[in-house]
Amino acid sequence: MQYKAPIRDMKFVMHELLESTKHYQTIKDYTHIEADIVDSYLETAASFAENELSPLNMSGDAEGCHFEDGVVTTPKGFKEAYKQYCELGFTSLTAEEEFGGQNMPMSLNSAISEFMGTANWSFGMYPGLSEGCVSTLEHHGTDEQKNKYLPKLVEGTWTGVMCLTEPQCGSDLNLVRTKADPQEDGTYSIKGGKIWISAGEHDMSENIIHIVLARLPDAPAGTKGLSLFVVPKFMVNDDGSLGERNAVSCGSIEHKMGIKASATCVMNYDGATGFLIGEKNRGLNVMFTFMNVARIGTAIQGVTAAQFAFQGALEFAKERLAFRSLDGAKFPDKVADPIIVHPAVRDMLLTTKAFAEGGRALIGYMSQFADTVAKGEGDAQKYADQMLSLLTPIGKAFLTETGLEAAHHGVQAMGGSGFCTEYGLEQNVRDTTIACIYEGTTQIQALDLIGRKVLGSQGKLLANFTKVIQTFCEENQDNSEMGQFTRPLMRLIKEWGDLTSRIGMQATENPEAVGGAAVDYMYFSGYVTLAYLWARMALIAQTEIKNGNSEKEFYDAKMKTAQFYFAKILPRTSTHVQRIGTGVEPFMTMDIEQFAF
């Protein structure tokens, strides 16, 4: 499928819904960013995504990465596309000017990432991981480390990569075993193996900078004994030139369900030279800088999946002829009606549309808070940090799960054609399945949300957000047409609070109760969060239609999608409420041995 970037809708989200220009005015570094600057970036990104990345999406999947003797070769065309990507400045977008960056906001980067990612998620993994490395070094590196690595990373000549997972530990970093032995020269000798290292080895850049989580000899057990190291593939001389090869090698690459053009590497560190980043035994805290950004990045994958599914299925549903509308022929001149006339097909299309556009709005909303966390000040920064902390697990888990659901609707709406590789819709399912797993599974995010964020703040982080929703509802209480949205929202935020109290109470009696409710609570939170954003989008649509905006069809479609969301998606909350109501016992009564067949 030839990708077409949803530029109009992205502008709607950035300019109309989230008033980016006003937002950028609140952050010193960004006051110069006017709407036309944003638009110009969006258009360059859209054009690159459509013309350069989209054509490599299916061929990259078919070809995959190749591994031979420690060398990883990316699919045909990837190297050349990456060179262009660098030349267009996408690797330097958010980096600091001091190191050659453009110091542009995360919120713009998120928008661009969606375009790139929908066109070709595998490709986007390489620069995406690099951003994590840059951000970690910017925040925690020494001046020497920054000067040594950042300029090349920012221009894209080198790429960076984050190395956490080991064979015995994925989600639970307590179990990390990779060792870092201090050497007399102040460096560390890194020994151990990492797995599932995305972009750990490849042929697109001259050097690869590994950020490696490892344990000092005298470190305490668990996550409080983890330190972070920078381990370059090639040592870097003082003049910036490349020195000898470090003892870092790729042992193999994984064969996976999807994102086949993204190299997932087994990495071996055989006494590799590493340099400590940040304080000893504080590696996890350092890592969290990267993780929040990475989680927004992964949440975006959910939006890309929904957008891709919508776009592919839509084209098909308008063209494919089968049966007549139950209401009588809608296209009597054709041998049958296009399947878009059938309610069940519309259900799938509208669900993917509602998740894609609602998800786009949520990513924008989160990313603005991320802007303020990164570059804002004072109370605004503190508030943004709280909002982002709450929204990150919701965005990551909910958008990736609904993205996967949407990807399946895309296949299903196309029937047998969806199952065949030639349309690309099945690849979308395969690619996006990993989004629910990496950067913390749905289940881990759900625990983070209810446990650490909501109950851990005694409800404060949640109250911040429900107050925002309540204020919105109250501001529009005299707007009778908005009642269809504000009434259910008011009921839902009350229910959200009640659910939270109930789980908190249950937890005092049984600590498992939190784990038992977590996933349902995350879904409930996600559906309400998107409902709030859909209500805001409906308000804009209502206003623009009333004002006689010439793009009436666009706004009318927005309003109808909002109504669809409230009528057909929000009822899902009631199942989650009921499931939370039946408590944790139905999960726990079965003895481990009784799990059998």
Place this chain on the structure above:
Amino acid sequence: MQYKAPIRDMKFVMHELLESTKHYQTIKDYTHIEADIVDSYLETAASFAENELSPLNMSGDAEGCHFEDGVVTTPKGFKEAYKQYCELGFTSLTAEEEFGGQNMPMSLNSAISEFMGTANWSFGMYPGLSEGCVSTLEHHGTDEQKNKYLPKLVEGTWTGVMCLTEPQCGSDLNLVRTKADPQEDGTYSIKGGKIWISAGEHDMSENIIHIVLARLPDAPAGTKGLSLFVVPKFMVNDDGSLGERNAVSCGSIEHKMGIKASATCVMNYDGATGFLIGEKNRGLNVMFTFMNVARIGTAIQGVTAAQFAFQGALEFAKERLAFRSLDGAKFPDKVADPIIVHPAVRDMLLTTKAFAEGGRALIGYMSQFADTVAKGEGDAQKYADQMLSLLTPIGKAFLTETGLEAAHHGVQAMGGSGFCTEYGLEQNVRDTTIACIYEGTTQIQALDLIGRKVLGSQGKLLANFTKVIQTFCEENQDNSEMGQFTRPLMRLIKEWGDLTSRIGMQATENPEAVGGAAVDYMYFSGYVTLAYLWARMALIAQTEIKNGNSEKEFYDAKMKTAQFYFAKILPRTSTHVQRIGTGVEPFMTMDIEQFAF
């Protein structure tokens, strides 16, 4: 993953839940089938599935089928396995004795198909399609046709295949264009192209008998102008030997998301010689003989997906160590607890278990009705036909959709390992995605259920079934422990009736209402149907535990799974009820042009 057949549970379903021996006593042809005969078949099938088919599952996926110059080569080992499959008599199981068959019941065949299909769904497609061909010829072929084709098909030397779909028509057979021109010798010249023909061409059998849907020159338009033809790949001489090659050729095979070892062929009929089966223009009626059986066959794929996911994820969840139970360490001697202690992981495991075992029960339940439809008599046959008509769309749509959901839980429970090909769980998702599409999509089944079956019978077919459920509840009203199941069931069958009336009323005002409610109605029906079967299984478990059965753990697990199903799965019905309540309008208000981005 090495497959292990759930023999114990299959015996539970066949002997304890559905009392097969008693059931077989009611059908003349089957009165001789004692439990030990059933068990012996099950054990032979289990052993073959585990030892011969399971080892070819991942290799078959990796290798796929190959096409060159019209020749399709199946993956390494398939041909040899098929030879054994024939020798063990699996191709002849349900066929009539007159043609070398064993005249065994569909219900036994379904059980065996589950074992074969979980081990290797792609392999099972070849003999599965052949069964459809045999059944069509048995019911509608002339004596000459039967004598000519059936003996070789039944012994498996030849295989058969069903050819309906064309590029311009999948679900909507009104649009079939393949032509059948009558020849002077009484044969027909078949001209046209078919696509997505599973097992249309391959190297496992000496001849392939195509059952082709085509249109006579003077035929009325639409499905009332379709006739059915038998079109052999090689002509068959009067002495049964193979004659010249017919003008049937394979143009290519599809590249697909899954079931890659099953050849999905583009077939060309270039004036191929065909022979009419049944009456002219009655091809669709003839085809329905095959379709009901095929739909049970496809429903089984949903059960295989759930079983496979459960088995794979279970092994992993018991071994993989991550974090501690929120309730304190459960395995303090290990570095962390196995992930099966966590409620969210248990949720996924129990959901797959409940769908696998509940689905197995539903397949058994449907298949017994199929036995009676095929070989029963009088009122019993009529009643069975009504029950099967109602249950077929539920079984096909609900079990394949829940199977796909379960397949995803299997991947998710394994995290990154689930996404890697080496464990086979991701293949399970890819393979089972097609189950929701072929033999009538979920959406088509849903329309069939509410439209043709329920409303089309003025509610009679539904009333038959709700009466069965009501009787069960009433019979157990003094059993206080069963109240946890019978009370919700009584409420749900009332709700089922109310929903049906409501949709019927809506439909009198707006014919689209049926289409708008169909998918939700199907899910509601599926959840209630499985709830009924889980309640029956719980009753058996309760009784056996009370009677001091030595397999207490087995029955206790059954009871707990039933309780899980009622507590955590049944709440999904309320979302579907609410969605039906918001009517069809939210699907229909958007203009076709407004579906855009």
